[in-house]
Amino acid sequence: MKLLTEAELIWSPIVANNKMNRKRVAIGVNSYEKELFFNPSKYLDDCLAQRGEVKWLDLCCGEGNALIQYAKGLAQQSGVQLKGIDLVDLFQEIPPFIGCLEFEVRSLVNWVPSEKYDLITCVHGIHYIGDKLKVLVRAIATLQPWGLFVANLDLNNIQGVDVKKLFALYGIEYNKRRKLLTCTGPRHIDITWTYVGADDQTGPNYTGQEAVTSFYR
Template sequence: MRLLTENELIWSSIVANNRMNRKRNASGINSYERELKFKPEVYLNTCLKQQGHVKWLDLCCGEGNALIQYARELADKGSQHRGTLLGIDLIDQFQPIPSFVSCLRFQISSLVNWENEDQYDLITCVHGLHYVGDKLKVLSQGLRSVSDQGLIMANLDLNNVKIEGDSKGQYLKKLFIENEIEYNVRRKLIICKGSRNINFNLTYKGADDKTGPNYTGQDAVDSYYS
């Protein structure tokens, strides 16, 4: 099997999939609330009350509707100066940011090339890692970018992570337990409170975009490591 490099993968029609996270709001019928069983705005408002400022990073944000929904809420409360919202996606399909919103910006970038020095109260990645090549590099960066009291929530299907010599898929599960990172097997969801600096001690070999559907029913990308 020929594995794709990151530069090749970004041109894949599978990676450009617009059916997964493009239109989700923060809460409501088609939303992060339904996918994560968690209301981002409730959590962020608690952080805002406790800290006086709040920062949310949404990776693979799609059209950015979830961020725009919360930015509108901050604007309605006159609290935009107390919020920093950032959405990153490979494809420029962002909805226009309302003219009265000043606390939100969007960035076009591959997550594998994403670099960050800030720390966030909330980091979300709803179904985004399914289409990333080096999933563990992105996850490692995300875990480092959470504030000490912050929270990261990201969908990850371990069936799409192929590690040489780990046919039973126990390597990552064990590593998560050792680092007190919750992994919900049924919901394919990583939940971690506070920052983590993890070295997965694996070498990324490349990606396969012809693996077919994963648990979502949509075609995904397999990532290979040794």
């Protein structure tokens, strides 16, 4: 088996998959609400009502439709900060009346967060990342004390680390049936493993789409 480096992986046609999260909106039929089993718009509205401000970071945001839908539904945008990151620049155009949203094109494995967020989501994006644990560790550490991180995750796509034991040690919830990772409040996780590469030829995971398996030692 040939393991790919991060530099090689970003050119993989598996990673450039455009079927998973390009069109999803925040709530509705084809939405984050369906995939994550909670209503992100209501959660954000509650944060905004309680604190007067809210920050949502959407990792692997695709076209950014979920962020745009939420921004369009806001009565006022003051105190709201929305950001989407994706490896490919396929973002929808931000309407001119939306001033609280920005998109960034970048690889998440090199992402260094500079803000704390009330909500961080990653809908079916972790499946295509090489160093999955690095991204998860950084995202979870980036939460506000009350913040929520929610992501789809297939544990079969992480090899060499007892991920269940790791999550249990740090109080991170994983729903095996829904393949859903959730964490409320930040965790500062000690890294005791080494990432050695990724395989983009492992075939479909539970989604039915081909995914990337990450290897550690």
